[in-house]
Amino acid sequence: MPLASRSLARLINSKLRTNTLVGFQLKCFASTQTTDLKEVLRELIPKEQKRVAAFKAEHKDTPIGQVTVDMIYGGMRSIKGLVYDTSVLDANEGIRFRGKTIEECQAELPKAKGGEEPLPEGLFWLLATSQIPTQEQVDWVTREWNNRADIPQHVVTMLNNFPAQLHPMSQFSAAITVLNLNSKFAKAYSDNVPKSKYWEYIYEDSMDLIAKLPTIAAIIYRNLYRDGTAVGAIDPKKDWSWNFATMLGYDNKYFIDLLRLYLTIHSDHEGGNVSAHTSHLVSSALSDPYLSVAAAMNGLAGPLHGLANQEVLIWITKLVEKIGITPTDEQIKQYVLDTLKTSVVPGFGHAVLRKTDPRYTCQREFALKHLPNDNLFKIVSQLYKVVPSILGDIGKVKNPWPNVDAHSGVLLQFYGMKEMNFYTVLFGVSRALGVLAQMIWSRALGFPLERPKSLSTDGLMALVAAQKKAATGDKPKA
Template structure:
């Protein structure tokens, strides 16, 4: 699909953003997100009601048996308002590409990357927030950052299961109902979410803070059909509370085919360095890639939908070129980027030979001292919470029903369409 309906965006953004990148907004200036939603939700409810009344019986697409056995790929069956993935342009957050988000979303006073708080406001409301609105969210989240003592105690005893920690938080609607633990450092309400998150991890590096702002923004949402997002939606459709829904999504994110992909990339890159040293020649790299392709795939390359280099990869590459151009691991990633796509194209079987987001993120995290690869899924989950919670808000606001697709047995399908051994 060509995004003709968004052709107005460049001119619009040019009018909304001054030369010094300050954002102005024609929408309500309230910094209270709930108040803004009170205005928007009834209008959206009425719009969807009228749309369904006029078009509810129309077909969106056809389902094949291969789709049913193939993980439901290609089936249009989910409403997801916050983002949409285009094969050529990549992800759009409420219609905005990643470069557009980098340009128009509010930033920290001394920062260049967008604040995740601003992205969350955009995902929830569909509006580009003002600096004041993003700052209000920073303060609101900071006020909610203190953990109950029973959660901090659980954290100390069971430190390896992030989803379990989220589940324990569902016991009370408000943390204020329990005495808050004082041993875990709380956030500074004068700082933004990414700054506080980085500091709580034990780091004091402005560049890492900027990376976290970028990382938490670009990993936030990727349509609703991926495992983590769909799981949150599915569990939430049963009216499970947001903590339980998010915990379920985190368990899905921890699968090696989803949130662990950047770890596999790092392991593969480290194997190359172990075998050939830090200065790998083109011929050595081509030989290693050829050996890899004999038994599997090059990790970090290819995507189920995208047919170009993932824009999330590109913005991370630009960050690396600016801040760590001489890092040996980044140089290797860059060399892989020039060599792998032509090799995959020559195979003639690969629809997308380009790198995705996972081909780059781990290298940046390693450079800034985040060496524990098992923690990367936690980082991914922290970011993905923005998108799935924004979507859960609208699922509740629109009264979307419990998700309950119809399933069929293989015997039922054979009976309806004929078996493979049926004589023609």
């Protein structure tokens, strides 16, 4: 790697670890008491546009890394090729939402009265502004989403006519797509609105879509698993998660708090994961937020992404069937070793993280507080104790620690949500928060159409050969 690249990489990593870079960013995003989120963004965006423009002008030719053949064939793993501001994933610290760890978010973000977990409304405000919101600002977001939650009748009709065999994620994605009939951004674009105004219409669509997602998800859930019973009306006195839980048919206060936690921690995971990158790519073509988020949901539906928590629960269910609901550590160990003969242990390892996923840790803390004696939770705890050492002994696993998917399904099961096919829809409702907050900023900062260069296998081989000849001083034959 060139010296300039190494120096810049060390500088960036150091500043991220010490939070200096985050502190610099927060200076630009000074706190305000205004409760209207759009007005707050209207104040912040010109400042950030100026800061980014100056940085680009000064450093436009600065190299920031080296791409290897292994990275190209390895799914572009670790290639630095995106700007995505709402969250950053650090291999050693885990996810940071605008510089805040999950633990800090749990401590600092406003909570519902009587609740112990952060409100997703506050997390969205943080993602959109880099500011920890006041209780009044979070209450404003709640009211705004409640006021925008009505679902067009054509969407309801479509959902009610889907075959029961159609996967919940397919239904979810389709419903989001057809919501774009009322896209304010699409209409504004067709009316030749100036580029400087794009972000305002993306904001409006984003707020509308987030408001409607719980109702859409609840209709799907009720149609598939509750005999098509009505979801009821939005209660203006309830927060976003509480209304969602009620529409699903759950009134346990601890489940509601679990849902608040779930919707917060699954919201964003920097820009390189499939769902975030898909929304980033599709929206760069100026597709409206509905089309962009629908595309992201189709990526999230894959077994290597959002479907993973279902895979974990299936694996644990098979474990229970084979060795019982109260297995010993030795039985767990043997079951893991048997699994590794033909596959992997789902829920362990991560493409970036090199420690226990903080999203796993906060769910574990919730379980220790509210369901310490649940047998499935005890099995998850045994796996936490047994699996890392086994994977570490193999020597081929970079991260033997559990990720977020190792825990979430067990918690949902405890409170009665046993329909595993639906879990990814919950994930999708949450992930929309992160990708839409970033989408507002992508348009505000004028990010262009994404168009990376691809190579054929022959072309890549020829490029590598030419570089080797150049490095050794050999001249190509005429």
